[in-house]
Amino acid sequence: MVTEPASQVEENERPATEAPDGGNTRRGVLIGVGLAGVAGVAAACGGSDDSGDSGGNGAAGQQSPAAGGGAALAQTSEIPVGGGKVFKEQKVVVTQPAQGTFKAFSAICTHRQCPVDEVADGTINCPCHRSKFKIADGSVAGGPATRPLEEKQVTVSGGQIKLA
Template sequence: MTSNEIRIDRRTAVVGAGAIAAAAALAGCSTYGNDSGAAAEVAPPADGPAGALAKTSDVPVGGGVIVGDTVITQPTAGTFVGLSATCTHAGCKVAKIADGTINCPCHGSRFGLDGSVSSGPAARPLPPKPVRVEGDSIVQG
């Protein structure tokens, strides 16, 4: 063997190929659907009634926010909708609301502001969660 030849045994090749495949899979799953927009997650308001999730002013018309395990949208002015933040495809938490859709980062499912499926792989809508307006707050129930 000359100094320019490299010898690789079968074990080294299999281990190396497995490590490359695992790294590629992790990189692909962690970045699918990400874009540079801001996250929709907000903290519940410190002031307000018990069970307050957000202020009505926090929820843009034609958009929404994510508070814990609840998505709150405002499809039209003054109409607030509560939905589960758990994607119906594989149980991932939705991560962003942009351009009129609620977006799951795991496999790219998109839901309308009413929870309906806009694009899969999810086949079922986001389940509703009851919310109501009390003063300037949106509360559970």
């Protein structure tokens, strides 16, 4: 009985990512590239590099289809004086820095494009790297962000706040 060396595996027992000559197949390379791309996206969303802004506007300038065009975001009575409310679906935050004055900003942090998650103590706060923005004008109040939140236009009529 003749036996083959252990290094020679039958073709149907070889992993799909290994060519008969021991090198990588196109399929294996593509799988590797795809996994590297997924890792890159994950790093961009949750990376710990706090060196500064990411450079582009990213999602900050984009609105969801429901963001504009008539539907009220909130009643004026829902937005506290000196505070605000985050509207996740519309990617906008509405504030009332002074009685009767309503402002709106992108709910996407300018540092790493994480969504802001709360308005407290006069600031709009990002949970990712602790950037803070002033409710009156969206300017940076702390954290690694260096650019203000993008201002959005709202209209107030009949006690309703709508994106313009």
